[in-house]
Amino acid sequence: MVVSLYMEWRHVLFANWPVDPDFIEPHLPEQLALDTYDGQAWLSVVPFTNIDVRPRVLPTGTGFPLPELNLRTYVTQGGTPGVYFFSLDADGIVAVIGARLFHHLPYYYASIDLSVDRDQVRFTSRRRHPGARPVLFEATYGASGVRENAAPGTLAHFLTERYRYYTEAPDGSIRYANVQHDPWPLYDAVVDIEKNTLFAANGFSTPDTEPVHLYSPVVETIASKSRRVPTTSSP
Numbered sequence: 749m750v751v752s753l754y755m756e757w758r759h760v761l762f763a764n765w766p767v768d769p770d771f772i773e774p775h776l777p778e779q780l781a782l783d784t785y786d787g788q789a790w791l792s793v794v795p796f797t798n799i800d801v802r803p804r805v806l807p808t809g810t811g812f813p814l815p816e817l818n819l820r821t822y823v824t825q826g827g828t829p830g831v832y833f834f835s836l837d838a839d840g841i842v843a844v845i846g847a848r849l850f851h852h853l854p855y856y857y858a859s860i861d862l863s864v865d866r867d868q869v870r871f872t873s874r875r876r877h878p879g880a881r882p883v884l885f886e887a888t889y890g891a892s893g894v895r896e897n898a899a900p901g902t903l904a905h906f907l908t909e910r911y912r913y914y915t916e917a918p919d920g921s922i923r924y925a926n927v928q929h930d931p932w933p934l935y936d937a938v939v940d941i942e943k944n945t946l947f948a949a950n951g952f953s954t955p956d957t958e959p960v961h962l963y964s965p966v967v968e969t970i971a972s973k974s975r976r977v978p979t980t981s982s983p
Contacts, residue, residue: 760796765955830912891935937963
């Protein structure tokens with residue numbers, strides 16, 4: 749039986765590229781509708797690390813760390829907003845297998861290094877998953893300015909305050925899970941992305957727009973079990 753998961757997300761970078769909706773829509777399942785902000789769609793690269801990943805029923809400290817890198821966009825289904833994952837790279841073979849089997853998430857095994865030096869995060873990820881397209885991502889990032897919570901209606905709120913994620917299972921069905929956490933504590937971010945082949949690995953050309961960067965130091969999260977979207981639903 750699959751139960752809800754506890755996770756503590758730390759050192760989270762939201763690197764967000766505005767793109768034309770036509771850039772993304774051909775890559776989405778039919779049951780999902782692309783969500784836009786002021787007419788623009790968004791592709792986001794999100795490196796971070798999980799701390800103490802565990803079934804919620806287990807006590808604090810019994811989980812395991814799991815650094816991750818994902819590529820996502822913003823969608824709605826039946827009027828409910830969420831994120832759609834194109835891929836998730838993670839440094840943990842057992843976790844990758846479990847996420848694929850029980851949560852129907854497109855995880856790939858990767859070798860990831862994350863270090864923090866004087867509030868600067870160094871993140872390097874190289875995909876090692878057998879048979880998968882290669883991915884190399886290298887970046888340094890950190891907080892800038894003062895801490896804020898995103899106000900409803902702002903771009904920062906659109907990009908971060910999402911409490912459901914959607915994925916497409918191998919059988920073509922759309923799956924979702926709900927997440928619970930406090931509002932993201934957000935900062936502007938200073939970012940240097942040296943290598944990023946994540947777009948190409950997912951069939952996208954690299955956007956030629958300027959990204960919007962946000963940083964969050966930590967948020968505690970609970971994710972529900974994966975559920976199937978009824979096939980009769982429409983976006």
